[in-house]
Amino acid sequence: MAKPFDLKKVLSPVADVVRKLKARHDKLMTEIDLINGELERLGGRRRGRPKSAEQASPKRTGKRKRRSREELTALAQEIVSFIRDKGKEGAAAKDLQGQFGPLVPSVNAWLKLYSPVKVKTSGAKAKMRYFA
Numbered sequence: 001m002a003k004p005f006d007l008k009k010v011l012s013p014v015a016d017v018v019r020k021l022k023a024r025h026d027k028l029m030t031e032i033d034l035i036n037g038e039l040e041r042l043g044g045r046r047r048g049r050p051k052s053a054e055q056a057s058p059k060r061t062g063k064r065k066r067r068s069r070e071e072l073t074a075l076a077q078e079i080v081s082f083i084r085d086k087g088k089e090g091a092a093a094k095d096l097q098g099q100f101g102p103l104v105p106s107v108n109a110w111l112k113l114y115s116p117v118k119v120k121t122s123g124a125k126a127k128m129r130y131f132a
Contacts (some may be wrong), residue, residue, distance in 0.1 A: 024080050043063035046132075069114075072114045073114050073115075073116065075100065075114070076110075076111060076115040076116070077115070077116065077117075078100070079096060079100055079103075079111065079115070080095070080111075080115055080119065080132045081132075082099060082100075082132065083096075083119065083130050083132040084132045089129070090122070090129035090130050090131040091129065091130050092127075092128070092129055092130075093106075093126070093128055093130070094108045094126075096130065107128075107130065108121055108128070108130075111130070117130050117132060119131065120132070
């Protein structure tokens with residue numbers, strides 16, 4: 001006669017392994033929560049995920065606004081008057097970009113394109129100063 005099959009006896013080691021895995025999973029999840037709390041407290045963030053809905057950069061929708069030549073020329077006149085107000089020491093490109101935003105491809109090239117007045121420069125690269 002065949003020996004009766006006892007399913008509980010066979011599954012008891014498997015149940016023990018599953019119990020240990022669940023305990024390890026719970027322990028790891030508490031450690032992850034602790035690490036995320038510390039990252040948030042220190043101002044860091046997890047890689048590959050946006051900071052939060054309000055901190056993520058807004059999505060741009062629609063076409064960007066095109067400015068007319070007159071608008072660009074008016075802005076160039078404002079920039080020239082800003083440079084004139086700086087006096088003898090002139091204005092640095094950093095000051096111009098802080099006041100008026102990025103002027104692409106460079107401040108000097110942008111002013112050559114749109115400014116009715118010739119703007120003089122001195123220095124090179126980051127130390128360039130503009131005089132009107």
